[in-house]
Amino acid sequence: MTFPVPPFPLEVLDQLHEAGHEAFLVGGCVRDLLLGRQPKDWDIATAALPEQIEALFPHTQPIGKAFGIIMVVPPEGAPVEVATYRADSPYADGRRPDSVTFTNAREDALRRDFTINALLLDPATGHIQDFVNGRADLDARLIRAIGDPAQRFAEDHLRLLRAIRFASTLEFAIDPATFAAIQDLAPHIRRISAERIRDELFRLLTESSRAGDALERLQASGLLKHMLPEVEAMVGVEQPPEFHPEGDVFTHTRLMLNALPPQPSLRLALSVLLHDVGKPPTARWATLPDGTQRWRFENHAPLGADMARDILERLRAPAALVDDVCAIVGNHMRLADAPKMRRAKLRRLLGAPTFADDLELHRLDCLSSHAHLDVYDFLQTKQAAFAAEPVLPDPLVKGRDLIVLGLTPGPAFTPILQDLYDRQLEGETDKAALLASIPRL
Numbered sequence: 467m468t469f470p471v472p473p474f475p476l477e478v479l480d481q482l483h484e485a486g487h488e489a490f491l492v493g494g495c496v497r498d499l500l501l502g503r504q505p506k507d508w509d510i511a512t513a514a515l516p517e518q519i520e521a522l523f524p525h526t527q528p529i530g531k532a533f534g535i536i537m538v539v540p541p542e543g544a545p546v547e548v549a550t551y552r553a554d555s556p557y558a559d560g561r562r563p564d565s566v567t568f569t570n571a572r573e574d575a576l577r578r579d580f581t582i583n584a585l586l587l588d589p590a591t592g593h594i595q596d597f598v599n600g601r602a603d604l605d606a607r608l609i610r611a612i613g614d615p616a617q618r619f620a621e622d623h624l625r626l627l628r629a630i631r632f633a634s635t636l637e638f639a640i641d642p643a644t645f646a647a648i649q650d651l652a653p654h655i656r657r658i659s660a661e662r663i664r665d666e667l668f669r670l671l672t673e674s675s676r677a678g679d680a681l682e683r684l685q686a687s688g689l690l691k692h693m694l695p696e697v698e699a700m701v702g703v704e705q706p707p708e709f710h711p712e713g714d715v716f717t718h719t720r721l722m723l724n725a726l727p728p729q730p731s732l733r734l735a736l737s738v739l740l741h742d743v744g745k746p747p748t749a750r751w752a753t754l755p756d757g758t759q760r761w762r763f764e765n766h767a768p769l770g771a772d773m774a775r776d777i778l779e780r781l782r783a784p785a786a787l788v789d790d791v792c793a794i795v796g797n798h799m800r801l802a803d804a805p806k807m808r809r810a811k812l813r814r815l816l817g818a819p820t821f822a823d824d825l826e827l828h829r830l831d832c833l834s835s836h837a838h839l840d841v842y843d844f845l846q847t848k849q850a851a852f853a854a855e856p857v858l859p860d861p862l863v864k865g866r867d868l869i870v871l872g873l874t875p876g877p878a879f880t881p882i883l884q885d886l887y888d889r890q891l892e893g894e895t896d897k898a899a900l901l902a903s904i905p906r907l
Contacts, residue, residue, distance in 0.1 A: 469499045471589045474540045475508040478548065479589070481522055487514035488571065489548075490586035490595060497582050500604055501636070510548045511574055511586060519548050533566050553577055557621040572597045579618055579625050580632065581610045607638040615647035623654040627666045627689060634680035635673040645687065652688030663693060664781040671723070671735040678724035681739070685716070696773055697739065699746040706760040710835045715745045721834035727826075733787060734823045737794040740777065741827060744770025744795075771796030794820050794827060801828045805844050810891035816849055817858030825849075861887045862897045871904065 475491065482489035489512035495505035512519070519536045520526050527537040527545075534550030551574035554563035571586060575597040578584040582604045586595035594601065603610050609632050611618040611625075619625050626648050633640050640648075655663065674680040681697075684690040691698040700716035712718055722738045744766035752762040771792040778788040801824060804812060818824060829842050863886045865879055873879070886900050894900065 468592065469587070469589045471499075472508070472543075474543055475510065475546050476589065478510060478523070478538050478546050482510070482512050482514055482519075482548075485514070485518070485522055487512050487518065489514065490571070490588055492549075492574075492586050493578070493583050496585045496587045496594070497600075497604065499587065500585070500601075507544065508546045510546060511551055511571065512548060513551055513570070514548075515550055515568060519550070533563070534568060554621065563621070571595055576612060578612055579622070579628065581612055582608075582632075582638075584612060603641075607636070608641055609633045609636075609638050609644060610641035611644045611647065615641075615644045616651065619647055619651050619654070623651070624658050624662050624666065626651060626655050626687075627658075627663065627670075627693075630680065630683050630687060630689065631666050631670045631673075634670055634677070634683060635675075637675060640683075648687045648689070653692055655689055655692050660780060660782045664783060667693070667781070668732055668736075671739065672730055672732055675728070676724045677726055677735060678720035678722065681720055681723055694777065696743050696746075696777060700742065703746050703749055704761055705745075708760075708836075712835055715742050718742065718834055722830045725830050725834060731823065733790050733794070733820070734826055736774075736778070736783075736787070736791045737798075737823055737827050738830060740770065740774040740791065741795050741798050741831070742766065742770065743773045743777070744768070747773075767799045768796050790820050790823075793818070794823055797824060798827055798831070801825070801845065802841055804841055804848075808888075809893065810888040812848060813852070813858060813891045816845070816852060821849075859890070862890050862895065863887075863900050867901060868904070871901065873904075 471491070475495075479489050479491070489510055491499075491508065492511040493509045495508050498505040514522070516528070516531050516534050516536055519538070520528070523538045525539040525541075527539060529535055529537045529547070530549075534552050536548050537545045538548050539545045550568050551570055552566040553569045553573045554566055554577045557563050575584040575586065575595070578598075581598040581600040583600075584596075584598045585600045585604075587593070598612050609629055611629070629640060629644060629648060632638065670680050670684075671677050681690070684693070685698065685701065697716075697719075700719060701714065703715040705713070705715060705718065710718055712721055719739065719742060722741075723735070726735060726738060742763075745763045748763045748766040748769060750762055750764075751759060753759050774795045775788055775792045778791060797818075797820075800815065804815060807815065815821065815824075825842065825845055828845075829839065832839050832842060861883065863883065865875065865883065868879055868882065869875060882904060886904070889900065
């Protein structure tokens with residue numbers, strides 16, 4: 467059996483072998499090759515010691531030399547991580563072993579996280595070393611911790627979340643004993659840094675074919691309430707059945723996530739996840755003017771934007787991403803009013819830098835609830851109508867024009883320019899007429 471391995475990892479393996487060192491591809495790249503997927507990176511496990519690895523290759527980086535990890539860097543292209551076989555001492559901090567002992571391939575496999583990630587492959591011969599029955603679990607599409615699950619998760623608490631991600635992105639089941647250990651140890655995820663949780667969560671949302679099922683797994687595992695309590699709070703929050711026949715807020719969000727297109731943008735995935743995060747704190751049983759009663763969520767969108775900002779900043783998300791997601795969450799209810807908007811307001815809506823995701827979120831929102839797409843169709847029609855011209859053209863009148871008229875720059879300029887631009891968007895394109903209409907301050 468041959469495997470599509472790039473030249474550089476093969477060169478690294480060949481040089482290690484020629485120097486008399488046992489070496490194999492290991493971990494996720496082997497798993498992905500056996501599943502017919504394209505590996506994202508390439509890892510090698512070897513009997514060679516760190517100093518021997520460094521001596522063999524002209525360009526290396528000691529990214530974790532104390533743990534036997536050396537990055538071998540090619541003249542161009544992606545580097546390869548080469549690690550000496552090791553056995554780990556206890557993990558006092560729930561992330562790294564206190565010390566390591568360099569050992570053999572079997573002991574190295576036994577200290578890894580999940581059986582499907584502990585296979586070693588010699589791509590030249592196709593021979594696979596399997597000390598943990600990883601091939602059987604790969605064939606059974608099963609995520610199973612190696613050895614005692616509680617011990618594996620105690621070594622690195624992020625493995626609790628990684629198990630959910632692997633199951634969701636690979637579409638595997640989780641071994642019952644492994645899942646039970648995740649439920650027991652879920653509170654320990656709070657000991658993991660926000661950045662590490664962020665990276666796993668973002669990958670889970672964008673790489674899962676059914677991100678809603680991944681969210682449901684997170685909730686069932688007990689991890690969600692410790693990572694995103696604001697999302698956990700959606701569970702059981704009822705909605706008016708005439709608008710949301712699908713059920714509570716959590717169910718609605720899960721359905722929307724499942725309906726995401728393949729490999730969605732992170733901005734869209736996060737906007738879907740958080741678009742109704744403001745509903746639980748605003749839910750109230752209200753009497754309407756006609757005397758009927760139903761659940762109301764007044765101002766849940768602007769409150770949700772504030773909550774989304776708190777959540778994403780807690781996860782150390784990039785500022786630009788935070789701003790965009792909060793804009794989408796805060797504005798998501800406005801799209802329903804689009805058919806009644808004045809031309810200027812509609813053009814501002816269509817010209818927003820987030821509009822593509824605003825519109826897609828609206829579509830998913832409708833399909834995962836009442837299924838009415840009339841507003842979506844209206845917006846698509848209007849977007850096509852503006853295709854031949856800038857939706858938001860440059861303003862005809864700018865601040866310097868007001869100064870030429872003798873007006874003094876200051877806060878009063880803002881409402882004047884806003885009004886003139888709105889009139890321009892409404893179709894008034896005579897600059898002289900616009901200038902003539904300016905009140906003298």
